[in-house]
Amino acid sequence: MAVTAADVKALRDRTGAGMMECKKALTECNGDADAAEKLLKEKGLAAVAKRAERATSEGRLFMRQTADKIYVVEMTSETDFVANNAEFVAMGEKLLDLTVSKGYTEVTQEHKDLLTEVATKFRENMSVSKVEVIDVPANAAGAYYVHSDNKTGAVVVVNGSNADDVKTFAKDCCLHIAAFTPSYLTKKDVPESYINEQKEIFQAQMDQDEKMASKPQNVKDGILQGKVNKHLAEICFEDQMFVKDDKKSVSAKLAETGKAVGASLSFATAKLYVLGK
Known part of the structure; x- marks a missing residue:
């Protein structure tokens, strides 16, 4: 069966593979588009396996908050060119969707299988290197932040109140952590x-x-x-001078915020995320 340019283009649109690869696959499969798509996927999976040992120092952090949880997914790739590609970003959102809908708290085979969709297209070693879920209790305020480089982020949960002022403080604490990258929460943790x-x-x-x-x-x-x-x-995070008021420590701002809302506040979570760490 003759393979036309339209057939090749249609297969490329379906698979994202190169034009020559699509033409070759269609030729091998006697013009059967479904069989050619399967063949390309099999070759792509084999190529992904071969690339498994390559270093993945680039990538992105993805975060999302629901009523009672904050989700964190980390995807890595070999190059920043791929990490900044729209399809890579869209896959990160899909992985978040999967994590939220299934209630996953760690990387699963389903995450890995989903990522294969883009890994076979870009011909790079990629991985879902982290999946975490942070609880936000009813009487608490949670916030997250991903820096513009998409490689640094933070999650903060403040226990004691979910008032708007506490939510704002939690968000500011995320900015603080991303900016000052504290190694420990308090001195007693050192x-x-x-x-x-x-x-x-x-x-x-x-x-x-x-x-x-x-x-x-x-x-x-x-x-x-x-x-x-x-x-x-x-x-130490609580002892650092607060990012929005360098005359007061984080712990002092915590107490000040608590006094303003009439609650005793404490940090349940104050975590820095850095790609690859």
Whole structure:
């Protein structure tokens, strides 16, 4: 059976494969479009398997909020060219739809199978590398934020009230986390081993400072502890100066917001998301 240009174009529209690949598949299948589509999919799946070991350092974060949950899906690809493609973005939304409708809380085979639709077209190694669901209780305010680079985001849930002021504060906290990328929520979350390591670093710096040599030991100890406290305040979310008011810490703004709405507030979730981490 002769293969026409119209046949090739129709198959390309159905599969997204190249014109030459479509023509070859139709020729092999004697013009049977359904058989040719199946053949192209089989070849695409084989190609995807071969690319499985390639690094996927590009991609996007996708987030969505419903009445009581916030959903996070991370898709990775080999190049930013693919990550910024409209079909890749549309697939991220489809993966969110699947996650919400099925109530999935982790990556499933169904996620992987759905992603194959675009992976076979772009001929890149891709993966659904993360699926997470964060609960937003009835008496809480949740918010999320994805930065313009689509590789950095944050989710915050504040317990104690779902008043509008608390929702706004939660959103601002998401902006804060994406901007200042804190390593820990509070000082008590910092491992003792990390604190000891920082003390050793600061102590070594002080030992090299000639001005320190003549100071009493108790003064040196105070200076060392001050350096450690300053460092912890820089890496712990609740101790950082708030992004919208650099005269107050995040914890102080939390208390201030709670007072304004007449509630005792606390962070249930305050999480940074960075692509690939």
